[in-house]
Amino acid sequence: MSAEPRLVKMSGAGTDFLVLDAEAARGLGEDLVGWVRRVCRRGLSIGADGVLLVEPVGPDRVRVRFHNPDGSPAFCGNGSRCAARFAHARGFAGPSMTLETEIGDLPAEILDERVRLTLPPPRETGPRTLEWPGERLAGRGIDAGVPHFVVWTGSVARVPLESWGPRVRRHPEFGEAGTNLDVVARREDGALAIRTWERGVEGETLACGSGAL
Secondary structure, eight states, X not given: OOOOOOOEEEXXXXXXXXEEEHHHHHHHGGGHHHXXXXXXXXXXXXXXXOEEEEEEEETTEEEEEEEOTTXXXXXXXXXXXXXXXXXXXXXXXXXEEEEEETTEEEEEEEETTEEEEXXXXXXXXXXXXXXXXXXXXXXXXXXXXXXXXXXXXSOGGGSOHHHHHHHHHTOGGGXXXXXXXXXEEEOTTSXXXXXXXXXXXXXXXXXXXXXXX
């Protein structure tokens, strides 16, 4: 039986990840997806909102691969920030680097305790109205590297996200890949409150970088 790989636990704005370097990932071989599913299960293993594979591929150039808890590959904004911090701490890159991600090359900078990414602008995919028995939900599709369905509401705290999330995520309107769901409300101080149900995690997360775009 092979030894478990060495890994690092990181958090980006409350979204947590397990981070592996290339050597540790190669040690998992063809069992990578199965390992991701097992180790991300909260209550039964370490638990995480996803797994990051980080590998230097050139001077200040780092390849990042992200897997959701269900094993599916995706892009993750907060995960990419954690990957940049990990790469710098491991000496893979200096404070300025390029990340090779699922959505292309992204510039990243380590700024003391902060990590800044330069992301492509989100792209609107149009308004949609979703229906299921007893419910009709209007919102707008946004592609921010991963698909989001954004719904404005009076109060995010009152939204039945546990009910809406699975229905929207797998609604036929979004095809087999599905979508994330963001519910958004404007607070009295002018700031926006956001809650996100993420596909692949199949639940609400504490933060979503692409959703905040």
